[in-house]
Amino acid sequence: MPIQEMTVWDTAVEVAQGSRNRYGGATTLERVVVRLTDDDGAEGWGEAAPLMYITKETGSDMAATLRGATPRIRGQEADELLAALDDAADFTGLGAARTALEIAAIDLAAKINETPFSHVFGGHKRTSVALDAPIGLLPPDEAVRKAEPLVDKVITTLKVKSGVDAEADAERLVRLRERFGPGIKLRTDANGGFTPEEALWFTDRMVEIDLEHFEQPVLPSEEKHIDVFREIRARGMQVALDESLFSIDDARRLVDMEACDIGLIKIAKFGGPRNAWEVARVFDAAGKSALLSSPYESYIAKSAGFALALSLENADRAHELAHLLDEEPYAAWSHSISNGKFTLADATGHGAVGIPARVEKIARTTV
Structure with missing residues (x-):
């Protein structure tokens, strides 16, 4: 059935982000929520957040672009929209806006066709994935106190921030290892905050405590960043990359240069789930890992990331899909999180729906 209506909510909430990284902690989160409704009343929900410190688009930019596309979208079938998504608007520099629309269109098409969201990726290969939990730039004892209830909930992987002070960052991880022993996997993300010398010193300390992987040790602007990544791997530490990965060409180059073991997949960076899937497949095909990350969005975008994670060949990593903020949920889902x-x-689409009254409460504008 043709799409009759598209509703776009430009939302913003004040938050106290518990997992502070070297960029600082978020105080305001912008997210754009999209609902497509067809003539039969079926709904497809999408969502994306402009990625802080990574993209330059704002929630207002996203919402304006999507609202401008409404006349071109209205009257199309969901499958038609997906076949010519880039005809709906100029999404140059607006990957998150494109992502929100594509998630909604895939969700609507899947509901109409009575298939899961993962159908667009060839179908899911499993029915669950492991999850990690975040620990920010905290003093060692505070990091342990934050981790204890997470471990009690059977979380077996902790993602610990670093990249500000190599010695203090190492001490935080050593203390966590001493407290929880070898039964807990520890990974760290420096967000590119180290110099090459700091990154190599830190690597040697972390090899001693059996760190799972070291994410973004230095930024891609560092002249010899590829050499640094290779040297870290040569010293026995796996490397994950995020700030170095923005396109399928980046993925192919990093794999071909043997620069990493894991690619962080944030769907909005690639302009939508289908593009993100193609990037993830580069790592999958090379026998490496693609790790889904959705740190700022609600159940809607997390469910899309979950569907992609379920469709990967390699399932050896905990995904970053349970970093939930302390806020009143504005969406509900049929999936479950328990025991890590x-x-x-058993649902069609991605399994999440927005709660309009709650979305309205945090919306700056609605059209």
Whole structure:
């Protein structure tokens, strides 16, 4: 059935982000929520957040672009929209806006066709994935106190921030290892905050405590960043990359240069789930890992990331899909999180729906 209506909410909430990284902690989060409704009343929900410190688009930019596309979208079938998504608007520099629309269109098409969201990726290969939990730039004892209830909930992987002070960052991780022992996996993300010398010193300390992987040790602007990544791997530490990965060409180059073991997949960076899937497949095909990350969005975007994670060949990593903020949920989902796992529900589409009254409460504008 043709799409009859598209509703776009430009939302913003004040938050106290608990997992502070070297960029600082978020105080305001912008997210754009999209609902497509067809003539039969079926709804497809999408969402994306402009990625802080990474993209330059704002929630207002996203919302304005999507609202401008409404006349071109209205009257199309969901499958038609997906076949010519870039005809709807100029999404140059607006990957998050494109992502929100594509998630909604895939969700609507899947509901109409009575298939899960993962159908667009060839179908899911499992029904659950392991999850990690975040620990920010905290003093060692505070990091342990934050981790204890997470471990009690059977979280077995902790993602610990670093990249500000190599010695203090190392001490935080050593203290966590001493407290929880070898049964907990520890990974760290420096967000490119180290110099090459600091990154190599830090690597040697972390090899001693069996760190799972070291994410973005230095920024891609560092002249010899590829050499640094290779040297870290040569010293026995796996490397994950985020700030170095923005396109399928980046993925191919990093794999071909043997610069990493894991690619961080934030769907909005690639302009939508289908592009993100193609990037993830580069790592999958090379026998490496693609790790889904959705740190700022609600259940809607997390469910899309979950569907992609379920469709990967390689399932050896905990995904970053349970970093939930302390806020009133404005969406609901049919999936479940328990015992450190995200488990699939029997649902068509991505399994999440917005709660309009709650979305309205945090919307700056609605059209």
